[in-house]
Amino acid sequence: MTITKAQDKGSNGSYELVWSDEFDKDGAPDTANWQFEKGFVRNHELQWYQPENAYCKDxxxxxxxxxxHVLNPGYLAESTDWRTNRKYIDYTSASLNTAHAKKWLYGRMVMRARIDTAAGLWPAFWTLGEKGQWPSNGEIDIMEYYRGKLLANIACGTNTAYKAKWYSNTTPIKNLKGKNWxxxxxTWRMDWDSTAISLFVDDSLLNRVELKDLVNQDGTEINPFKQPHYILVNLALGGDNGGNPSHTTFxxxxxxxxIRVYQKKD
Incomplete structure (x- = not known):
């Protein structure tokens, strides 16, 4: 698809479009852009990720x-690992990322989407840095939703493995304009440059953090937001934060x- 000037809401005089996926071709997502996570992955979530749950249409x-309700192929009866001690899979979904194909250092990332806010759902549009162990590789949650609220989060590392320093702002859905929001x-947007990261929904600022405050707190002096990041989109259920989906119909x-990525012109 050729994006016309009228359609292109992300650029201005200083930005130019460098990558996008308009999802115009029906069928499986373009593997030149996207790869899939598989199985039970993170946060004790309920869903089994599989490619079959993501498709392009209209x-x-x-x-x-x-x-x-299907058997967990990785089930181990004596396991203490939450990924393998569940005998059955009760929910499936999909998680896609550009780690194998596309990464960017700085720029404007934009997604136009409709999220379902039913109980237990946990959709996200986020980035991770290409190098380092989480969270010292850096995480930016441009859009995250669960339990009645939008989140705009940025995380860097601490001196404890797998423990993040979070810079988070939350917005209750009920506070957003329109009862049928x-x-x-x-439209969610991140503006990221060498000085700060700013996160927006529908052009309203949700969170802004200066890069000088995002250095990993582990003595390395590494700033994970001065390296390329890749994009992830996923729909999770339950787990540590998502809530209870048992009364939600599926x-x-x-x-x-x-999803579009812009960078500043030279």
């Missing part, structure tokens, strides 16, 4: 959460109209 990427598409959809 110009949108659909990530679909389903209520399914979640029924509509909205399937449920996270609908993404486009």
């Amino acid at each position: 110009g949108k990427l659909i990530i679909e959460a389903r209520n399914e 979640s029924k509509h598409f909205h 399937p449920r959809k996270y609908e993404i109209d486009y």
